[in-house]
Amino acid sequence: MRPRRACRGSSGSGTESNSGAAPQASPLRFVSHGEGERTLVRRIEFVMKLKGVTIGLLLSSVFAVFSLAACSRAHGDSEAEAPPPANVVSGADVNLFAVDHPEQFPVAAAIARAAAPELVVTGAVNPDIARNVPVISLASGRVVGIYARLGDTVQKGQLLLRIRSDDVSGGFSDYRKAVADEALARGQLERAKDLYEHGAEAKADLEVAQDTEDKAKVDLETTAEHLRLLGNDPGKVNFFVDLHAPISGTITDQQVTNAGGIQALGSNPFTISDLSSVWVVCDVYENDLAHVRIGDTAEISPNAYPDHIFKGTVSNIGAILDPSIRTAKVRIEVQNPGILRLGMFVKATFRGQTTEMHTIVPASAILHMHDRDFVFVPAADKKFRRLEVVSGNLLPENVSLQEIKSGLQPGQQVVTNALVLDHVLTQ
Secondary structure, three states, rough: OOOOOOOOOOOOOOOOOOOOOOOOOOOOOOOOHHHHHHHHHHHHHHHHHHHHHHHHHHHHHHHHHHHHHHHHHHHHHHHHHHHOOOOOOOOOOOOOOOOOHHOOEEEEOOOOEEOEEEEEEHHHEEEOOHHHEEEEOOOEEEEEEEEEOOEEEEEEOEEEEEEEEHHHHHHHHHHHHHHHHHHHHHHHHHHHHHHHHOOOOOHHHHHHHHHHHHHHHHHHHHHHHHHOOOOOOOOOOOEEEEEEEOOOOOEEEEEEOOOOOOOOOOOEEEEEEEOOOOEEEEEEHHHHHHHOOOOOOOEEOOOOOOOEEEEEEEEEEEEEEEEOEEEEEEEEEEEOOOOOOOOEEEEEEEOOOOOEEEEEEEEHHHHHEOOOEEEEEEEEOEEEEEEEEEEEEEOOEEEEEEEEOOOOOOOEEEOOHOOOHHHHHHO
């Protein structure tokens, strides 16, 4: 028989074997098969975790070492490839030029001149409305002849247009009837007077005959005047209406053509303008209106004839500003010698009431370059300095001198021929 094992936790003091072995100091502990396997698995997992952490730390250290080495190599390469530091030279003056022989370029001192401030604006030539005269027709009809055209210069009384009108026909008919009625009334009045003188007619009948004669005369005069208004002579039968120029001037508008129709007191067939005096209408900015006064003299220079200067007088300053460009209309009356034409662009110059000092230099001392003006002034060590200035107009009395509005003071020395010096410097 198989000997019996003592079990853990059995009741009693225990059972001895049949062989009679002595009892042990502590009882034996037996572990089941399932519990041993679980313990072994936990130990293996713990060992594997320790190995994974160790391997991860090792890889991280290797990656950090390689990264530091790469950064050090990149830093070294960038320092090797960087350009050398720039050598900045301070204090260079691009407007200062050195020449070998400055005595070859003569200089002159700028002088001061008192002049009135001026305002230059642009404008256009317009007709004087008071000198625009329309050609009107009091008769309606059909145009049978046109004897003047738009732009023609005509004289007062010159034939412009001929119309075939029924108004004239009716006027002559009424006039003839009025002549006949007046002749009849005059004869009746003479008979009534004769009968009244011989006592054969009452005074009342004489008065009626007199009244009839008076009314017939009124009708005759009215119909005759109507024909005269239409441009016809009552003594000459004519069924046409001739329109003549009311003034001498230039035809600036035409609203009629051959075989067209004319309506009495309708659109004007022609408009004649006396261009011996015209208006120049300018736009003056709001901030410049203080420099313009009614009655001031203005100089007018047409763009087509810049050498011709005309004098004009400011006759009106507009009371309403243009809200979009903030300008007011200024009207200048100018006598026209025949050069100024309607619509022509002009330049108007207004002279101020006060005077201011301007710098005057030789016109050849100013160098015009890229829409800017320069002069050359002497400097130390055989050098010339180029100064930018704002030039003005040539002096009317001496075109070899020119104004400098700003950039140069009276008394400063300038090279008299800037173009020659500039040519030498560019070589």
